[in-house]
Amino acid sequence: MSDQPGATSKHAGLNSYEFVIVSMALSFIGCSSTAGIEGSMSATAGQGSQTEYRKQVIVNNKSLARNIQIVDMRSDFVGNLLRANVSLVNKDNDTIHIQFKFSWFEESGREIDTDTDAWTPVILYGNESKSLQGVAPNPNAKEFKIKIRKLLNE
Amino acid sequence: MHGLKYFVYGFSIVIVTGCATNVKYEDATKVETTTTDFGSTDLQQIVNKMVDSLLTFPPIVQVTMERRPVMFVNTIKNKTFEHIDTESITDSIRTKIVHSGKFRFIDMTKVAAVEKQFEFQSESGVVNKATAATFGQQMGAEYMLYGNFSSIVKKAEDVRDVYYKFTLNLMHLETGIIEWADEKEIRKTSERRLFGR
Numbered sequence: 001m002s003d004q005p006g007a008t009s010k011h012a013g014l015n016s017y018e019f020v021i022v023s024m025a026l027s028f029i030g031c032s033s034t035a036g037i038e039g040s041m042s043a044t045a046g047q048g049s050q051t052e053y054r055k056q057v058i059v060n061n062k063s064l065a066r067n068i069q070i071v072d073m074r075s076d077f078v079g080n081l082l083r084a085n086v087s088l089v090n091k092d093n094d095t096i097h098i099q100f101k102f103s104w105f106e107e108s109g110r111e112i113d114t115d116t117d118a119w120t121p122v123i124l125y126g127n128e129s130k131s132l133q134g135v136a137p138n139p140n141a142k143e144f145k146i147k148i149r150k151l152l153n154e
Numbered sequence: 155m156h157g158l159k160y161f162v163y164g165f166s167i168v169i170v171t172g173c174a175t176n177v178k179y180e181d182a183t184k185v186e187t188t189t190t191d192f193g194s195t196d197l198q199q200i201v202n203k204m205v206d207s208l209l210t211f212p213p214i215v216q217v218t219m220e221r222r223p224v225m226f227v228n229t230i231k232n233k234t235f236e237h238i239d240t241e242s243i244t245d246s247i248r249t250k251i252v253h254s255g256k257f258r259f260i261d262m263t264k265v266a267a268v269e270k271q272f273e274f275q276s277e278s279g280v281v282n283k284a285t286a287a288t289f290g291q292q293m294g295a296e297y298m299l300y301g302n303f304s305s306i307v308k309k310a311e312d313v314r315d316v317y318y319k320f321t322l323n324l325m326h327l328e329t330g331i332i333e334w335a336d337e338k339e340i341r342k343t344s345e346r347r348l349f350g351r
Contacts, residue, residue: 079215081254099185113253118183118198135206138254151185 035060036149039070039086043142044107064150067092071129075144082136084144090124097151098122102134105143113137121151190316190342192238200243200320200338205250207336208324214334218256225297226260234305234318260295297333298325312346
């Protein structure tokens with residue numbers, strides 16, 4: 001808002017009370033939603049040697065989902081470590097700064113090393129698609145979840 | 155009008171005086187962009203990239219399928235312009251690798267302390283010989299982890315651009331062959347603006 005070059009001159013027409021009120025209102029508008037998009041995928045033993053995969057995407061931020069879309073989620077085992085690959089696309093023409101974080105779960109649903117994976121910043125240029133990769137912390141992981149949020153100066 | 159005037163002035167004072175020291179807990183894993191200096195997010199990104207790359211590199215996957223080789227961490231040379239605790243980076247890398255169950259480590263920084271403990275157990279006469287640790291049974295490391303950390307800093311009047319490059323190598327001690335290597339690049343810029351965040 002204040003990036004606009006004319007922002008300082010516009011208040012010339014306001015009296016001092018109105019200017020203070022407008023300034024206070026602007027200072028409260030700064031808050032943005034911290035909700036994002038969540039994708040999860042589990043790998044369970046199916047019939048024979050086949051592995052069955054289940055995928056789910058939950059959108060908690062419709063504004064972010066208008067710009068970012070999870071187009072594909074895949075996982076495989078490298079040795080015995082679960083590796084996740086999530087493909088994103090920026091549907092907007094402008095660059096978007098996002099952050100993502102993987103969480104890993106055992107077959108029982110218990111989260112492994114809660115909150116040890118850090119939020120990682122990513123730049124998605126206009127209409128760009130990008131793959132985000134993560135590797136499970138240990139061989140017990142059978143399910144992953146990816147959380148994607150807008151990168152805010154919190 | 156006077157009522158509004160006093161309300162506005164009063165409210166402004168409340169807001170201004172509200173800017174006292176405020177301590178709160180924060181998320182240790184959140185993206186930190188306070189300055190362009192090396193920070194927690196850079197450390198976490200480096201650790202994740204390096205460990206993920208090492209553990210999924212096909213020859214390493216093959217070696218660690220049936221056994222847990224022993225390695226030790228040599229120093230990371232800090233060639234940046236900043237004072238960075240590179241031991242903190244290697245500590246995090248080692249912790250993550252140990253948690254994966256793929257490698258075991260020996261700690262070269264604790265050799266003197268271990269020797270002292272051996273001496274105490276064998277010579278002080280205080281320790282029961284049956285429970286004392288036997289000399290000469292420690293495992294030798296098969297691999298050595300070492301690397302470099304460098305940076306390029308460029309400054310213009312209001313812009314500062316920092317490029318970091320962290321390189322890590324895994325050497326097989328017996329043959330001297332570098333079995334794995336990878337690098338992580340990070341670029342950060344800061345711009346001083348008159349307005350905005």
